[in-house]
Amino acid sequence: LEEQLRQSQKMEAVGQLTGGLAHDFNNLLTGVIGSLDLLEARLGTDGRSMELDRYLMAARGSAERAAALTHRLLAFSRRQTLDPRPTRPDALAAGMEELVRRTVGPAIELQLRHEAESWTTLCDPNQLESALLNLCINARDAMPAGGRLVIATANRRLDGRAARLLDLAPGCYVMLEVADTGEGMPREVSARAFDPFFTTKPIGKGTGLGLSMVYGFARQSGGRAVINSQPGQGTTVSLYLPRHLGAEDAPEEEMPAGEPDPA
Numbered sequence: 001l002e003e004q005l006r007q008s009q010k011m012e013a014v015g016q017l018t019g020g021l022a023h024d025f026n027n028l029l030t031g032v033i034g035s036l037d038l039l040e041a042r043l044g045t046d047g048r049s050m051e052l053d054r055y056l057m058a059a060r061g062s063a064e065r066a067a068a069l070t071h072r073l074l075a076f077s078r079r080q081t082l083d084p085r086p087t088r089p090d091a092l093a094a095g096m097e098e099l100v101r102r103t104v105g106p107a108i109e110l111q112l113r114h115e116a117e118s119w120t121t122l123c124d125p126n127q128l129e130s131a132l133l134n135l136c137i138n139a140r141d142a143m144p145a146g147g148r149l150v151i152a153t154a155n156r157r158l159d160g161r162a163a164r165l166l167d168l169a170p171g172c173y174v175m176l177e178v179a180d181t182g183e184g185m186p187r188e189v190s191a192r193a194f195d196p197f198f199t200t201k202p203i204g205k206g207t208g209l210g211l212s213m214v215y216g217f218a219r220q221s222g223g224r225a226v227i228n229s230q231p232g233q234g235t236t237v238s239l240y241l242p243r244h245l246g247a248e249d250a251p252e253e254e255m256p257a258g259e260p261d262p263a
């Protein structure tokens, strides 16, 4: 619980800091781009040297890239705005099969495994899509020489003990797993992999925001994300999302008897 608290406090602090900084930067960049517009207008087109043109274009290019980055950061700090809908993770994954195939490329064998028709969960389907895509991109990056990527869904009833191990309330969950046969993570990496801005990838390749978004999304949907990774063998990231019973569903079945909960 302490770990979870630490993580969510960190997410909150980083979210606020990022949001504040991104907002200020955005204002500054609006000033820079506005001044470049004025400068360009004042210089006109005739009297302009090639050299001056190059400088202006370079300045504008950098300012625009900075503005795009700022917008990504703003979106990250505002990720709280979710639009939850009844969603079936197996159907959502099936609908993304082509996109995932194209994203990971032909060197990676993609398998979709659905144990049974999956239960419905209440979550923002767009966020679930981007979480799934993030996990597939990480899997691809971990398998530069190719390998196997499995997207699996299953329905799980967690009794007191199983739920406690996952830091969840006992009950029914839809599990969505992304497993790769890639390089895996050493303990120091998997311990920090959910931290915002933690990345082992070179600058320009990784932002370190992918897994922290996945984690935040799962938590905000009442569930949990867990990493299982073996260096040299591969990584599995599992999302547990609580089952949602709509008006059309039968009333909740009995929970399995399981162990009496001593806590």
Ligand code: ADP
Pocket: 134, 138, 139, 142, 180, 182, 183, 184, 185, 189, 193, 194, 198, 199, 200, 201, 205, 206, 207, 208, 209, 210, 211, 212, 234, 235
């Ligand atoms: P990014 O991918 O931008 O680095 P993430 O938050 O998605 O940010 O991941 C953080 C780090 O966790 C990665 O830099 C990498 O070291 C590690 N990681 C994530 N997914 C995997 C994976 N499937 N296999 C091996 N390492 C991974």
